[in-house]
Amino acid sequence: MSDIVLYHFEPSFFSQRVRMALAEKGLPYTKKTVSIAKGHGISPWYMKLNKKGQVPTLGHGDKIIVESEKIVEYLDETFPDKGERCEYFKRLADQFDNWTVHICVPFYPSVAGASSRKVTFRKPMLQRIWKSRREVLPGKCEQYAAQYPELKDAYYKKKAEFDIMPEQPEVEKMKEVLTTTEDIMTKMEQELGQIEEKHGKDFWLCGERFTVADIYWAVVFYRLEDDALAERFWGKGKRPRIAAYFQRLKARDSYYQSLPSRLVIIAGVLKDKLPVLLGIIVLFIGVVVALSLAM
Numbered sequence: 001m002s003d004i005v006l007y008h009f010e011p012s013f014f015s016q017r018v019r020m021a022l023a024e025k026g027l028p029y030t031k032k033t034v035s036i037a038k039g040h041g042i043s044p045w046y047m048k049l050n051k052k053g054q055v056p057t058l059g060h061g062d063k064i065i066v067e068s069e070k071i072v073e074y075l076d077e078t079f080p081d082k083g084e085r086c087e088y089f090k091r092l093a094d095q096f097d098n099w100t101v102h103i104c105v106p107f108y109p110s111v112a113g114a115s116s117r118k119v120t121f122r123k124p125m126l127q128r129i130w131k132s133r134r135e136v137l138p139g140k141c142e143q144y145a146a147q148y149p150e151l152k153d154a155y156y157k158k159k160a161e162f163d164i165m166p167e168q169p170e171v172e173k174m175k176e177v178l179t180t181t182e183d184i185m186t187k188m189e190q191e192l193g194q195i196e197e198k199h200g201k202d203f204w205l206c207g208e209r210f211t212v213a214d215i216y217w218a219v220v221f222y223r224l225e226d227d228a229l230a231e232r233f234w235g236k237g238k239r240p241r242i243a244a245y246f247q248r249l250k251a252r253d254s255y256y257q258s259l260p261s262r263l264v265i266i267a268g269v270l271k272d273k274l275p276v277l278l279g280i281i282v283l284f285i286g287v288v289v290a291l292s293l294a295m
């Protein structure tokens with residue numbers, strides 16, 4: 001049961017303003033009609049809430065807010081993008097285990113169904129990160145814990161996270177995560193279908209406004225695409241609503257502004273390929289020198 005009550009009158013101009021704000025935020029609320037047409041605005045019980053005897057009035061827990069402008073401001077401050085629907089979509093996105101997918105897919109690309117050079121190319125870099133988290137960082141945590149006693153608890157907690165890491169990313173764990181991801185995607189496809197049916201193609205996840213919930217999903221889809229899993233989850237018409245929604249997300253400037261710098265990623269990958277690259281360069285120089293001597 002929601003603790004928001006709107007005292008309103010359906011045809012009232014100012015009541016409509018507030019109803020729209022509540023809908024925009026996706027907040028559930030109870031409507032109580034105060035019929036201005038029948039003069040109910042001046043009923044004593046209502047005048048106790050709103051001294052002007054006008055609608056709308058908003059009740060939220062113990063609070064009573066009057067004046068539509070004040071109500072809309074209050075809703076904006078109290079529920080910044082936090083409607084029940086927004087929360088629901090944020091929690092659904094949180095079920096996606098991005099780290100396991102990102103780490104495991106390059107280790108087991110064929111099991112994941114991610115056939116891409118880009119993904120396998122990353123394996124050495126991820127192996128290095130994995131090894132460092134297992135073998136180097138626990139020792140560093142101990143060292144820092146001794147140096148910074150005020151951070152001791154935090155460092156030991158962090159060390160415990162590294163201590164339970166298996167020797168290699170586990171294929172079973174990845175399979176489990178991919179199954180969960182399938183379920184999440186199926187749910188999302190259904191939700192997007194219902195949104196479209198109810199509100200049309202321009203609606204975002206929890207309203208006409210683009211919200212934090214949409215940001216959560218933009219990042220989920222980016223990660224899946226970047227890990228060569230777009231085809232598996234929504235390619236070839238498998239989940240057309242997800243595909244269309246992701247296109248809309250990608251059309252926003254903020255999406256591009258948020259993308260990780262390619263330079264940093266390429267530098268990370270090349271670091272592991274450095275011996276091979278050096279070998280190729282030396283070989284190339286050797287061939288050029290040999291050819292020029294032979295001429």
Ligand SMILES: N[C@@H](CCC(=O)N[C@@H](CS)C(=O)NCC(=O)O)C(=O)O
Nearest residue numbers: 012013014036054055056067068069
């Ligand atoms: N400034 C007020 C105006 C509210 C208002 O004028 N409400 C009208 C209905 S749209 C009303 O209650 N009229 C009855 C009356 O004033 O007696 C607000 O924004 O909430």
